[in-house]
Amino acid sequence: MITGTRKPMEEILSMIVPYKRILVAGCGTCVAECASGGEKEVALLASQLRMHAKLKNISLEVGEITLDRQCVYEFIDQLTPFLEKYDAVLSLACGAGVQAVAEVFPQWVILPGLDTAFLGETKQAGLWVENCRGCGACRLHMFAGICPITRCAKKLFNGPCGGSQAGRCEVSPEVACAWYLIFQRLESQGRLECLEEIYPPCDWSRQQGIGPRRIQREDQRA
């Protein structure tokens, strides 16, 4: 999923200063999964904003809504009835959602309530870890399902480097050495010969793109 964390309160408060009626809008997909922008988080933030306004004697109306997704027009459209009722939307969606909403309602002020972080998995309840960088050239089958671009701090394709110690990356003892993990898993699968090959340089153009990347499927279009 796409993960994110709620912005620091000072930032949020300073963003909403000009507005008297705010709609806090959550998303029921990725950000709900990582407990930063779902229905519960919308309710919590709205409660905080109301209480803060009361404490500061500020007049502020705070509405709450959570869409299934904020990155698909059919769901974003559900915000239409609220256009006249709120001056700004404080979106708790990821950056993709915030921008998609802003595109559908270009005259409405859409504020980002989250700092979008990374593509990752829920490792355990309450722990989300990055595991994909969207390189567009997936070679996970060569690395026993462990991505060296994401999980090796130096994006090595022919690792490990000399800083790997006791299975840990040189950058921090809390970070596992991805190459150590790849080595271990290939060893357990009896496929160590995969590491004898010299992996050629990555085609970074597939990640970099020429402008923002796009995917177009004629068979899927209306």
Added chain:
Amino acid sequence: MSRTSHLQEVLEGAHFAVTAECGPPKGADPQTLREKAQALKGYVDAVNVTDNQTAVVRLCSLASCAILKQMGLDPVLQMTTRDRNRIALQSDLLGASALGIGNVLCLSGDHVSFGSEPQALGVFDLDSVQLLYTARLMRDQGKFLGGGVLSDPPRLFLGAVENPFADPLSFRAKRLAKKVAAGAQFIQTQCVYNLERFEEWMKQVQDLGLQEKTHILAGVTPLKSARMARYMKERVAGMDLPDPLVQRMERTPAPKQREEGLRIALETIEALKNIPGVRGIHIMAIEWEEVVPVLVEKSGLLPRPLT
């Protein structure tokens, strides 16, 4: 094939080689660099210049090597893949050759988070193995990585580093094999304190027949103090300092610690000279470059060959 550098001549002439490291300044005046390099003249076969080591910005290795070349030394250009993409790397390889710099050491480089610019983007367009491959492609086939043809191929003697003490241990010799297959003609290892473990690694290296295909120079770093020994043991990734060694330094009274450190280094060099497959030593005496001539002389490694 004609030899590209003095270091290549020494190694291919089956002489025991000595190289040392020089750190450039954190400023634009190369005077300190010149002084350090001058002190090494006649005592080493080649001088490595580090490339923004530990991700700390310093006078670049390429310019430093050009200065050393002017002084009549044989420089080793250390090139990391952390700071430059393949366009800049290939360009700098051409630049090195154009300046008569014959030796290039290919490394990945320390992570940006260790250095003076932790907010910088770590490039890592290529890794060290891919850089070796690229340099050899340019030299031997006159081609760029992107497929274009060079007007004149560079003349380079290619090297790489390996750390016999990093994990996973059982893979370290195989990784060396990869670097050799990619084009590494000489190897400089991480500094050796644990001779037993180094010998084990050398044995694995020999089992793969690598000592025939590449020239291995063992790293040596003299300990300046017990505190340095303790620090390196506990805080520096990829170091193996056995407890008895650290304790030996710690049992020595402070004013005598440098002397003891030198003694240990000399013992290490003596042992390394006698390990089959070790073709030389690489002395990394950071901020203690003046000790290199002492070490070389007392190890009986003077005069340097082919001078």
Added chain:
Amino acid sequence: MEPHQRLQVAVFFCQQLDPQQDLHSRELEHKWGSSVLFFPMHCSGRVEALHLLKSLEEGADRVLVLTCPEGRCRYREGSLRARKRLEYARSLLEEIGLEPSRLELRAPPAQSPRHIARILEPILEEPWEHGPCALKSGGAEGRNS
């Protein structure tokens, strides 16, 4: 009744603390009027930060979470979870300038009587550092704007 007991208190408590909590809590509500509101839970671990914030938003001056005595949670980790969520709720209060200690978690001692009033009264009789919540007066109580 002590002056502080005229404050509005919301009590989230684990039903395991008192098998007759329904009866006993109604008795207390009669005695104290609406100054104490009871929210029984199957397990204190079910309490959420939102419950705690909403209580303050809706007029409570003080929120108490009563867990089972330490180590006695029927569902094993419920009381630990309650503690973590309370800490989180406190951090959310701090962000907006409300006193985090208006939210409190108490684990009654193991030998406590299984009677909600007898567990609660001693707690409410202790002196408490805060007065009415500033939300009610809409500003100033002891806070610099």
